[in-house]
Amino acid sequence: MFSLFTMPLIKVIFLVLTFLSTATFSKANPGFHFGWNGHGGNRDISFGLSPQFYQFSCPQTNDIVMSVLEKAISKDMRIAASLLRLHFHDCFVQGCDASILLDNSAKIVSEKNSKPNKNSIRGLEVIDEIKSKLEEACPQTVSCADIVALAARGSTVLSGGPNWELPLGRRDSKTASLNGSNNHIPPPNATIEKLITFFKRQGLDEVDLVALSGAHTIGVARCATFKQRLYNQNGNNQPDQNLEKSFFFDLKNVCPKSGADNRISPLDFGSPSMFDNTYFKLILRGKGLLNSDEVLLTGSVKETQELVKKYAQDESLFFEQFAMSMTKMGNLRPLTGFNGEVRKNCRHVN
Ligand code: HEM
Numbered sequence: 001m002f003s004l005f006t007m008p009l010i011k012v013i014f015l016v017l018t019f020l021s022t023a024t025f026s027k028a029n030p031g032f033h034f035g036w037n038g039h040g041g042n043r044d045i046s047f048g049l050s051p052q053f054y055q056f057s058c059p060q061t062n063d064i065v066m067s068v069l070e071k072a073i074s075k076d077m078r079i080a081a082s083l084l085r086l087h088f089h090d091c092f093v094q095g096c097d098a099s100i101l102l103d104n105s106a107k108i109v110s111e112k113n114s115k116p117n118k119n120s121i122r123g124l125e126v127i128d129e130i131k132s133k134l135e136e137a138c139p140q141t142v143s144c145a146d147i148v149a150l151a152a153r154g155s156t157v158l159s160g161g162p163n164w165e166l167p168l169g170r171r172d173s174k175t176a177s178l179n180g181s182n183n184h185i186p187p188p189n190a191t192i193e194k195l196i197t198f199f200k201r202q203g204l205d206e207v208d209l210v211a212l213s214g215a216h217t218i219g220v221a222r223c224a225t226f227k228q229r230l231y232n233q234n235g236n237n238q239p240d241q242n243l244e245k246s247f248f249f250d251l252k253n254v255c256p257k258s259g260a261d262n263r264i265s266p267l268d269f270g271s272p273s274m275f276d277n278t279y280f281k282l283i284l285r286g287k288g289l290l291n292s293d294e295v296l297l298t299g300s301v302k303e304t305q306e307l308v309k310k311y312a313q314d315e316s317l318f319f320e321q322f323a324m325s326m327t328k329m330g331n332l333r334p335l336t337g338f339n340g341e342v343r344k345n346c347r348h349v350n
């Protein structure tokens with residue numbers, strides 16, 4: 001008797017309190033969120049995001065995401081990699097707000113045409129398909145930003161990587177930033193110091209940099225992104241001395257000095273569609289594909305060097321840290337409460 005009466009009441013009180021706290025909180029402090037390190041520090045804990053966010057409003061959310069992913073990945077293995085990368089390129093520009101998905105329009109200058117994204121990002125049709133299935137099941141409920149985050153996690157899991165609890169409740173931006181996309185996503189020829197600076201700007205540290213770079217255990221890169229290493233690494237028409245010789249000759253066969261910029265090579269040729277720690281083992285052998293991969297070891301920063309060696313030795317350590325760093329990246333500056341919106345179509349603001 002007692003529990004029959006009190007259980008629902010407690011639930012009601014809890015729900016009302018939760019609603020009031022998010023509502024009043026975000027109204028009073030638009031865009032505000034807590035981080036353990038205070039302002040300017042890590043922003044990895046955001047009130048308003050919770051793994052149970054769609055528990056009542058759309059409990060089948062993750063099942064729908066996973067069923068679309070399974071079909072898409074079985075047709076094209078690379079889709080998993082492309083979707084994982086999409087989340088990264090979303091989160092580093094205005095936070096994880098699906099700004100990357102907006103097409104050009106009267107009010108939007110699309111991020112899809114930035115230097116890092118143009119002729120490069122993929123998987124957008126898969127996001128569209130997930131969105132349309134979710135709109136059918138739960139109209140105007142699940143945000144595009146959450147779909148991108150769920151697709152990144154699902155792609156990791158379906159490739160054999162770790163799973164993690166994913167905080168949800170991100171809302172979608174009404175703006176995009178082409179300039180942000182050009183300036184906040186690190187280039188593949190960055191030095192280790194530059195890479196650290198790009199990550200620190202987002203509240204991510206050296207550990208996050210090395211672990212998240214491990215996403216390059218799946219997927220491919222175009223010649224354009226690593227050709228400098230083959231022909232003119234330092235402006236003296238010499239190759240990168242850190243490239244292992246046979247790997248260097250293989251890459252030159254794929255990528256001649258001129259033309260063929262869109263030919264591709266696996267980021268982890270050992271197991272290109274398996275999420276594992278081979279990426280780090282290859283770096284130890286001078287077979288990391290991008291300059292940004294190899295400098296984690298050959299750069300002058302002891303901490304990243306040591307982490308590459310640790311992850312090459314211990315796959316479960318890499319998996320654990322990857323899950324933690326993905327959660328941290330996924331929590332970058334989300335829109336919550338009354339900020340942003342839940343788009344009906346991920347390509348356009350409502
Ligand atoms: C550390 C700085 C990083 C740099 C400089 C970098 C750069 C690149 C470049 C140049 C490509 C190839 C793009 C192309 O050829 O069109 C690529 C692919 C990829 N990146 Fe990164 N990346 C970085 C970090 C990350 C992070 C943090 C993630 C995800 C957590 C990620 C996931 C991927 C994936 C999965 C691919 C393969 C995509 C596909 O095959 O479609 N990268 N990255």
Ligand SMILES: *[C@@H]1O[C@H](CO)[C@@H](O)[C@H](O)[C@H]1NC(C)=O
Pocket residue numbers: 179180183
């Ligand atoms: C573009 O981004 C850079 C780096 O964040 C910034 O310094 C610059 O002012 C921005 N330019 C415009 C036009 O917004």
Ligand SMILES: *[C@@H]1O[C@H](CO)[C@@H](O)[C@H](O)[C@H]1NC(C)=O
Pocket residue numbers: 187189233
């Ligand atoms: C990196 O590549 C860009 C062109 O893609 C080039 O302009 C720039 O000079 C390169 N940076 C370094 C440090 O080599």
